[in-house]
Amino acid sequence: MKQSMTLGKVTKFIGLAGFLGTVKNMFTGKLEKEDFKNFLRKVIVPLASIFLFFGLWYLGSKSLYNIEAEHRIYKALVEQGPTEAEKVRTCIASGDISCQPNTLPSPAQVWESYKMLLADHYAISADKQAFKEKTAALNVKRIANGEAPIVYTGRPSFVDQILTSLKTVFAGFLLALFIAVPIGIVIGLSKTLRSSVNWIIQIFKPVSPVVWLLLVFMIVKTLNKDSSGDSSFIISFISVGLCSMWATLVNTAMGVSSVDKDYINVAKVLKLGPVQKVFKVILPSSLPLIFTGLRITLSVAWMVLIAIELLAQSPGLGSFVWEEFQNGAVDSNSKIIVAMFVIGLIGFLLDRIMLTIQKMISFNKNDGI
Amino acid sequence: MSSTIIDQKYRHFDIENGIVYSSDVMLDLSKLKKVYPTPKGDHVVLEDLNLQIMKEEFVTIIGHSGCGKTTMLSMIAGLNPISGGNIAVLGHHIKGPGPDRGVIFQSPSLMPWMTSLQNVMLGVNQVFPHATKAQRTDIAKYYLQKVGLEDAFNKKATELSQGMQQRVGIARAFAIKPKVLLLDEPFGMLDSLTRGELQDILIEIWNKEKITAVMITHDVDEAIFLADRVVMMTSGPKAKIGDILNIDFERPRTRKAVLEHNDYYKYRKHLIDFLEH
Numbered sequence: 254m255k256q257s258m259t260l261g262k263v264t265k266f267i268g269l270a271g272f273l274g275t276v277k278n279m280f281t282g283k284l285e286k287e288d289f290k291n292f293l294r295k296v297i298v299p300l301a302s303i304f305l306f307f308g309l310w311y312l313g314s315k316s317l318y319n320i321e322a323e324h325r326i327y328k329a330l331v332e333q334g335p336t337e338a339e340k341v342r343t344c345i346a347s348g349d350i351s352c353q354p355n356t357l358p359s360p361a362q363v364w365e366s367y368k369m370l371l372a373d374h375y376a377i378s379a380d381k382q383a384f385k386e387k388t389a390a391l392n393v394k395r396i397a398n399g400e401a402p403i404v405y406t407g408r409p410s411f412v413d414q415i416l417t418s419l420k421t422v423f424a425g426f427l428l429a430l431f432i433a434v435p436i437g438i439v440i441g442l443s444k445t446l447r448s449s450v451n452w453i454i455q456i457f458k459p460v461s462p463v464v465w466l467l468l469v470f471m472i473v474k475t476l477n478k479d480s481s482g483d484s485s486f487i488i489s490f491i492s493v494g495l496c497s498m499w500a501t502l503v504n505t506a507m508g509v510s511s512v513d514k515d516y517i518n519v520a521k522v523l524k525l526g527p528v529q530k531v532f533k534v535i536l537p538s539s540l541p542l543i544f545t546g547l548r549i550t551l552s553v554a555w556m557v558l559i560a561i562e563l564l565a566q567s568p569g570l571g572s573f574v575w576e577e578f579q580n581g582a583v584d585s586n587s588k589i590i591v592a593m594f595v596i597g598l599i600g601f602l603l604d605r606i607m608l609t610i611q612k613m614i615s616f617n618k619n620d621g622i
Numbered sequence: 623m624s625s626t627i628i629d630q631k632y633r634h635f636d637i638e639n640g641i642v643y644s645s646d647v648m649l650d651l652s653k654l655k656k657v658y659p660t661p662k663g664d665h666v667v668l669e670d671l672n673l674q675i676m677k678e679e680f681v682t683i684i685g686h687s688g689c690g691k692t693t694m695l696s697m698i699a700g701l702n703p704i705s706g707g708n709i710a711v712l713g714h715h716i717k718g719p720g721p722d723r724g725v726i727f728q729s730p731s732l733m734p735w736m737t738s739l740q741n742v743m744l745g746v747n748q749v750f751p752h753a754t755k756a757q758r759t760d761i762a763k764y765y766l767q768k769v770g771l772e773d774a775f776n777k778k779a780t781e782l783s784q785g786m787q788q789r790v791g792i793a794r795a796f797a798i799k800p801k802v803l804l805l806d807e808p809f810g811m812l813d814s815l816t817r818g819e820l821q822d823i824l825i826e827i828w829n830k831e832k833i834t835a836v837m838i839t840h841d842v843d844e845a846i847f848l849a850d851r852v853v854m855m856t857s858g859p860k861a862k863i864g865d866i867l868n869i870d871f872e873r874p875r876t877r878k879a880v881l882e883h884n885d886y887y888k889y890r891k892h893l894i895d896f897l898e899h
Binding site for chain 2: 516529
């Protein structure tokens, strides 16, 4: 019972409440005839869309594979003659890794790569753990002598890359929050200030993440000259923050400036002081809009993060994708697609978390998105 | 009719000079003027409006839509700047809004993120900063009980019906113990049953507290039932006081007694005749 309740919560959280409920009813025999339409809408059509998606993907990858294979055989025929061409044909048909056409991977290949990446992660984790145990005694001694402990310097696993990306996006998100919310409140409160800084917002809001990265790079490079550490993390999280903060800034300013006139009148009649007016009336009433802004900010942050990591050479999913692309190995393409799904899923989850928080703090329960 | 009509009861005014000697005057509007500048020239909403309201008096104001009733009330509340003349509470000219003039707005205007108790406490905390927390809570709870919301202290404003929200609005206004209570068509958005209920609640609390009240209404029956005097305003622009009708029913009143009183239809006819001209 308890389990099914949590399951219900989870499905509701990811927006699939109707689906599992209907499936459950089907098995427990509660499904009436008039529920058939409901069943069709909530179970059959979503399932069909999933099949359609994978089917199209499969067919697409197969035809691209054939095009690529034909091209290779043709190239061998023109450049090296019929014997070589026949060799290439048998080699491709045999499935040998050395001559596989490199194109859009099929769903099965992506699934294989996913399992491989996971196995790789476990291998690296085990390796790390072994390393830690091996160096534990030595490190204690080194610390006692005032030396730096030995740390693991092997390559990061795919999961490590994901965690690094999450760390960067949260750092960027927090930066955006701490810059945009206070500034938004201040400019929301003053009409003069709002009109005087409006041009900054309007001009910088549409600037591309790449340019922000370059700007941050210029500044951090100069400021960080003495430090020997790697500044790529700093550069990427600051760029993410700067790119994504605009939605929160604009929404906060709008929320604060458009508080219901009735509430302001109540505050005036009760003669609330400025601090009380801001904290008891203005902020609570603009919280829903601020959170809408934060939700947009987080999704923008996650979206630009990949591009920024890719350019800043900072570790994370972005550089993972880029390295795989540069690598050009047989399974590189399918690893890139795995990363694509992971990026999409994490983005979706982040958005759902924000939506849940937003619903929790929204005083008008009908305000749901 | 002259705008300096004053009730026989308050004969101790120097009507000729418009000066009030009595300390019984709670609210004094003299030569009040409101002008909105427009590109086509000034739009005069109110002009030369004089009205004295006594302590412990309940005055209702009736007039056609757009005649400037609400403008006048929000000027008394201090929410709308005065263009000319002045408004005094107990002889002191008002400067902006303040808790000496409690307002019950047309929409309940509760903070939707607060419970009904917190909404009332917002004002109580402001007006009684030196009282202990328990004392302030007691005041807020007392008035919420008075309006029949003893079961809804911790309900969020959004969980309450429109009528219940307006009850909180009434409790909030009385709880800050204002000198003057300003009511801007507080029951205009309610259905007639709820409206009757809330009129009863309002008049019951008022009977106890006797706070000078100025209430705008569109409803002739409501105006008669609640008021000591009904002030009729002429249609704008340049609206002023058209006529004042004394309602001499005894207090405390019951709706039944008022409706059965011989003078009721006389009063009603007087008001309707004025409004239809």
